[in-house]
Structure formats: C-alpha cells, structure tokens
Amino acid sequence: xxxxxxxxxxxxxxISQNARRKAAxxxxxxxxxxxxxxxxxxNAFKDTCNxxxxxxxxxxxxxxxxxxxxxxxxxxxxxxxxxxxxxAKIIKLFKDFEDGSLINQKLKKATFQNYVPPSKQLTExxxxxxxxxxxxxKKVGKNIMLVGDYGTGKSHLAVAMTKELxxxxxxxxxxxxxxxxTKLKATYNRKSEMTEDELLTMLSKMDCLVIDDLGAExxxxxxxxxxxxxxxxxxxxxIIDSRIGRHTIYTTNHAVTALYGIYNERIFSRIFDDETEVxxxxxxxxxLRRFEKEQEIEF
Numbered sequence: 001x002x003x004x005x006x007x008x009x010x011x012x013x014x015i016s017q018n019a020r021r022k023a024a025x026x027x028x029x030x031x032x033x034x035x036x037x038x039x040x041x042x043n044a045f046k047d048t049c050n051x052x053x054x055x056x057x058x059x060x061x062x063x064x065x066x067x068x069x070x071x072x073x074x075x076x077x078x079x080x081x082x083x084x085x086x087x088a089k090i091i092k093l094f095k096d097f098e099d100g101s102l103i104n105q106k107l108k109k110a111t112f113q114n115y116v117p118p119s120k121q122l123t124e125x126x127x128x129x130x131x132x133x134x135x136x137x138k139k140v141g142k143n144i145m146l147v148g149d150y151g152t153g154k155s156h157l158a159v160a161m162t163k164e165l166x167x168x169x170x171x172x173x174x175x176x177x178x179x180x181x182t183k184l185k186a187t188y189n190r191k192s193e194m195t196e197d198e199l200l201t202m203l204s205k206m207d208c209l210v211i212d213d214l215g216a217e218x219x220x221x222x223x224x225x226x227x228x229x230x231x232x233x234x235x236x237x238x239i240i241d242s243r244i245g246r247h248t249i250y251t252t253n254h255a256v257t258a259l260y261g262i263y264n265e266r267i268f269s270r271i272f273d274d275e276t277e278v279x280x281x282x283x284x285x286x287x288l289r290r291f292e293k294e295q296e297i298e299f
Contacts, residue, residue, distance in 0.1 A: 027054045034064035103159060103174060110159040119283040122152060128279050129157045133164045136247070138207050141275055146251040148281030154251040157281075158210050161249060165208055172208040177216055180239075181232050204242035214252040214271075215262045233264060240270040 030053035037048050051066045112130055117123040125146070132144055146154040162174040175183070187196040194202075203209055220226040240248065250271060252259060256278065260268050272278075 026057055028057060029053075030055045030062050032062060034067055036064060036067050107155055107159045110156040111163065112157075112160045115153055115156050115160060117153070121283055122281060125153075125279050125281045126157060128277075129161050133161055133168075136165060136168070136170060136208070138170070138247075141243075141245045141247050143247065143271070143273070143276035144249045145256075145271065145276055145278045146249070146281055147256060147278055148253070149283070150253050152281040152283060154253075154281050155212050158212055158249055158251050162208070162210050170207045171205075172210065173203075173206055174210040174212060176212045177214055177236075180211065181217075181235065184235055200238060200242065203239050204246075206243075206246070208247040208249065209239075209243060210249040210251075212251045214250045215254045215259055217262075233267060236263075237267050237270065240267065244270070244273075 032053045034049040034051045034053055037046055049064060049067055051064055053062045053064050055062055112126065115126055117126050125148075129144070129146075132142070146158060148154055159174055162172045165172040184196060184199060186192055187194055187199055217229065217232060218225075220229040254262065256272070259271070263271070
C-alpha cells in the first residue's frame with residue numbers, strides 16, 4: 001500500500017514538473033506589473049491588481065494570468081446568467097401554453113389518444129405525426145405542414161405533437177399566427193416584460209415551433225391594413241428564416257397553391273424548403289362528426 005502511495009505521489013510530481021516545463025517554454029516573466037483596477041467590498045474600494053505579468057513567447061503579448069482567469073470566469077458567469085434568463089422566458093412560454101393563454105379552450109385537452117380519425121387519410125396523418133415525434137432529433141431540422149379542410153383535426157394533432165415533445169424534454173411552443181403577431185405587437189408596450197428582439201431570439205432558438213392557422217390573416221382592403229399586412233409578412237419571414245435547420249410545424253386551411261398567393265416568394269420558399277413534409281388532411285369535418293356522435297349518445 002505504501003509503495004502504491006509513493007508511485008502516485010511520484011506520478012503527480014512528474015505531471016507537475018512537465019506542466020512547469022511546458023509553461024516555461026511558452027511564457028516568460030515580464031518585468032511589468034498589471035495595472036488593472038477593480039472594486040472591492042461593499043464600499044467599492046478601488047484597488048490595483050499589481051501582479052507580475054507574463055509574456056507569451058509565441059505572440060510577444062503581455063498578459064496578467066490572474067486577471068485573465070477572472071475575466072474567463074466573468075464571461076462564463078455572464079453566459080450562464082443569460083442562459084438562465086432565456087430558460088426562464090421559455091418556461092414562462094410553456095406556462096402560458098399550459099394555462100391555455102396560447103391555445104383556445106377546445107384544444108386544451110387535445111392528445112394523440114383522443115384524436116379518433118374518421119377516414120384512412122386522417123389515420124395516416126395521425127400516424128405521420130406520431131412518427132415525427134418518435135424520430136424527433138434536435139440536431140436534424142425537419143418541417144411539417146398539415147394542410148386540409150376546416151375541422152379535420154390539424155390543430156388537434158399539432159397540439160398533441162407539442163405536448164408529447166414537451167413531455168420528452170424538447171422546448172416546443174404552439175401558437176396561432178394571429179396570436180404570434182399579437183405577442184410581437186405587445187412587446188412595443190413600455191410595460192412589456194420582453195422586448196421584440198428577445199421574443200424573436202427565443203422563438204428562433206426553440207427546438208420546435210408550431211405555427212397554427214397559417215394564412216388566416218384577412219386580405220388588406222385599405223392603406224392602413226396594407227401597412228399592417230406588410231409588417232406581418234416581414235416579421236413572419238424573420239421568424240421562419242431564423243429557424244433554418246430547426247423544427248417548425250405549420251397548419252393551414254389553405255391549399256399549397258393558395259398560400260403562394262397569400263405570401264411573398266421569400267416566405268413561401270422558406271416554408272416549403274427541402275426539409276418540409278406536406279401532410280394532407282382532407283375529408284369529413286372531424287369536429288362535426290364528433291359532435292354528431294355525442295348527440296347520438298345523448299339520445
């Protein structure tokens with residue numbers, strides 16, 4: 001046992017000696033002392049570092065190892081603080097989702113389990129959405145566009161995907177296009193908890209963003225409406241463009257060709273890039289069919 005301790009001690013000494021030799025080869029002691037100043041204590045007393053500087057033999061530059069270490073620690077702390085702030089904002093967005101402020105009352109309980117498709121096409125759509133969640137990879141961005149008639153369950157499946165991804169630890173957010181623009185406009189208020197840049201950055205970093213009811217914005221019929229329309233298109237492009245390489249899910253009641261007429265070419269090409277899978281959801285009105293079944297049960 002004593003021999004083992006001796007070997008370990010000897011090994012540590014060798015490592016220490018090698019580190020010193022390496023440092024001596026790379027740096028040399030400077031005659032100058034560090035003049036950096038910093039504040040100390042509650043009274044913010046001004047003090048000077050006054051540590052001996054080192055010279056990097058490779059670059060010839062002088063530096064203070066003490067201040068360099070402190071600077072790196074400060075940078076790391078600033079980075080961690082920023083990450084915590086961003087995480088807190090994402091958590092708030094999750095809370096908004098969970099308490100229903102981002103989704104309507106009818107969609108609150110939407111899951112894969114309670115979506116019962118009335119046709120083969122809608123069954124296949126459900127299976128494709130479940131497969132998307134199962135194979136979700138943060139590092140490989142893939143987009144989905146749920147296209148189809150009103151009431152076929154596109155939003156239901158979109159919410160179900162969002163919930164399941166969140167359950168698996170993925171940062172995901174479901175929001176209608178209309179609510180998205182409302183949230184952005186709210187940041188212009190001085191009392192807003194978040195700036196527009198902060199909200200856009202958060203949306204760009206989300207692992208999966210779900211934009212529901214794409215193309216629901218009405219056609220502009222006067223100068224003021226046209227101005228709002230152009231603003232909305234600009235912001236939508238910024239969001240979609242910032243998410244290249246990440247996962248984005250869309251739902252729309254419009255045909256793909258109709259969306260080309262609603263959005264400019266830049267937005268259309270970003271939505272329907274090589275990574276976008278279009279899932280058709282046409283057929284019977286899912287909500288109406290469910291209502292009819294409920295009525296049958298009552299009778």
